[in-house]
Amino acid sequence: MIRTPLRPLARVLEARDNGDDPALIEAENKRLRHEAMRDKARLRAEGRLLVLGAMFFCAFMTIGIRMGALASSEPEEPRAAVAGNPIIGQRSDIVDRNGRILATNLETHSLYAHPQDMVDPEFAAAELAHIFPELDEEKLLANFTGDRKFLWIRKQISPEQLQAVHDIGSPGLLFGPREMRLYPNGPIAAHILGGASYGREGVASAEVIGVAGVERFFDAYLRDPANEGAPLELSIDLTVQAASEQVLAGGMSIMNAKGATSVLMNIDTGEIISMVSLPDFDPNNRPPVLTTGDQSDSPLFNRAVQGVYELGSVFKIFTIAQAMDLNLVNPETLIDTTGPLTWGRFKIRDFRNYGPELTTTDIIVKSSNVGTARIANMIGADRQREFLNSLGFLEPTTVEMVEAPTGKPLLPRNWSEISTMTISYGHGLSSSPLHLAAGYASLLNGGTRVQPTLLRQDTVQTGDRVVREAVSTRSRDMLRQVVERGTASFGEVAGYKVGGKTGTADKPRERGGGYYDDKVIATFASVFPADDPQYVLIVTLDEPVESSGDEPRRTAGWTAVPVAAEMIRRVAPLLGMRPEVETLEPIGVTLTSN
Incomplete structure (x- = not known):
């Protein structure tokens, strides 16, 4: 960059010839240079303010448009976005060689009691004995009126039983979520599958573990979340x-x-x-x-x-x-x-x-x-x-x-x-x-x-x-x-x-x-x-x-x-095996020679 000197020699000589003060030339040039710098800075600031104003305008327009769209749309429950695959916590299914279900899971409920919260223990005991005939009414009443603070009544109940217990209306009867192992084919392949039961139990959840057969042998695999719910495929054919x-x-x-x-x-x-x-x-x-x-x-x-x-x-x-x-x-x-x-x-x-x-x-x-x-x-x-x-x-x-x-x-x-x-x-x-x-x-x-x-x-x-x-x-x-x-x-x-x-x-x-x-x-x-x-x-x-x-x-x-x-x-x-049909010798008159 070429800079202009504040006291150019030609002007200094000219001022001396005219009897003027050469220092005034330097002061004048400083003033002009500062004014030019001020004008340039003002133009730069005005440009920046214009760009910032445009950005704020776009942002407010975007927000306004989005708010208008949300106001005119149907309300929905918010959903959280999750990166990666969800962890599968339940026990994996067991299927036969053709993918047919041999063992799966069913969401159900457990039933337990807080006797200290019951309003009418006699009525609750009578109604529970009616819903669950295998329960003893006198024993239930003794537990409800005794010193116990917690009592398991049933580890698993059906939806119909849940509704019946709910209709009793006792605040001391409570339900907990349960996952039970279900074998939809009943006794078919029972010895192979073995069965499952509960391990560690709480009112909010229970651990399902295998007790025999392949359920026990492959227990670690069936409970492993890393399998992402992939079923265990057996060699047997259900049919x-x-x-x-x-x-x-x-x-x-x-x-x-x-x-x-x-x-x-x-x-x-x-x-x-x-x-x-x-x-x-x-x-x-x-x-x-x-x-x-x-x-x-x-x-x-x-x-x-x-x-x-x-x-x-x-x-x-x-x-x-x-x-x-x-x-x-x-x-x-x-x-x-x-x-x-x-x-x-x-x-x-x-x-x-x-x-x-x-x-x-x-x-x-x-x-x-x-x-x-x-x-x-x-x-x-x-x-x-x-x-x-x-x-x-x-x-x-x-x-x-x-x-x-x-x-x-x-x-x-x-x-x-x-x-x-x-x-x-x-x-x-x-x-x-x-x-x-x-x-x-x-x-x-x-x-x-x-x-x-x-x-x-x-x-x-x-x-x-x-x-x-x-x-x-x-x-x-x-x-x-x-x-x-x-x-x-x-x-x-x-x-x-x-x-x-x-x-x-x-x-x-x-x-x-x-x-x-x-x-x-x-x-x-x-x-x-x-x-x-x-x-x-x-x-x-x-x-x-x-x-x-x-x-x-x-x-x-x-x-x-x-x-x-x-x-x-x-x-x-x-098994897809076709029977072999024996061919019969031709019956009747056949031509043997001319």
Whole structure:
């Protein structure tokens, strides 16, 4: 910037020539410069005031327009904007493999009392006893007129009951919010779900916790807010589960059994499609645990997981399959079946006299104890134990239930030669029906280990190999022949090639040792379709008696097999399996040559 000097030389010289005072030139120039600066500052201030005035005008116009819009609009409740997802506090739902609700939550209320606030305790006690018949009027009145300051009356009440209590009009009767666990299907899948109850409780809220089944096993997951309410998806199919329970209940009644269980499992994924234990219960009103007597008589007892039984001849296929895998026998190998087979003071007999020898296949078809025991002797105790361990028969199952560890197999203290022989045909080792289902699936799916699971799976399990694939194929063929011409002839289902093995085991006495003569565990372990297996079905009846004939019949072929056949007939279409229709030869005149 070029600045003008206050005392320019030319003007100073000119002033001196004219006799003027040069200092006046500097004073004049200062005055002019200050006036110019003042004018410039005034213009700048006027511009700023104009901009600020425009901004205030716009702000007031905006506020005025917004106030006019609010005044002319319908009134609404204010809503708070929240960043991110809300925290889900309630327990997650449980659904089946198709997303159908098995367990959910219902908002309800609790009822409690402050006796000191009651105006007419006698009237309140009488009315409450009328609304809730299970309450004792005299006991209520004693509590209302005593020294108690707080009293729970009901932990859960229905909306109708809430209104009825409200109509009493007593200021000492109060309501608290509650979230209850609801099982809309009642007793269907009761043992799988288990049930829920209240943990920590207060008048304003209560903690819902699982007490059994998957509700207890997945309790942390179901209560975790980080899941944002995502449901727990199980492997079971609600429709198949309901049909299985209906058929099994009918079979249990017809066969006069004291209990029954069934397990339907996918042979490749290990998914449990249905699992039934009878008698059952309603998890909405879970019964108390038995304090006396046999716990296995309680409806809470899960026979499929907790019940360990000697399952009988269904084990024979494991012995034959291991012998074939070790190249000790093939399906046509002749085995000595002369009986009885004596070992010390023990004698092993067959149900009938099958002659001096049978092929390996016919030992399965006719269910020869003697033949199976002799093959087990070829295998030996160590190899038998190792093979059964590879199938999971020596440890509890890993299914996702808190009851699973209690279903520990009962093994012989000394795995001797006689133990080897009796275990080969299902005596001397007790396991659960779920163990048996997993064992059959592992043997018949191509020979790879399968772990049972209650969670939906999208992929096939790839477990350790237990037998060669060729042995698995031969085993399936043998089981198919058991249905076609053996002890499970009642297991044939039109359109579905069923294979399976029967097992009838005498029940051991609770005291004194030995076995009952008239009490058995009847089991049918089946696979369908036998030529391309997809599912394994285990049906077990406790103390069945088929009494339509002149003499009572207790064997599995007469009791468990017909029930399993009816179950397959009912559930196979629900599983999307089309029956195979056999094509007939053409009938009538046909042209054979010109």
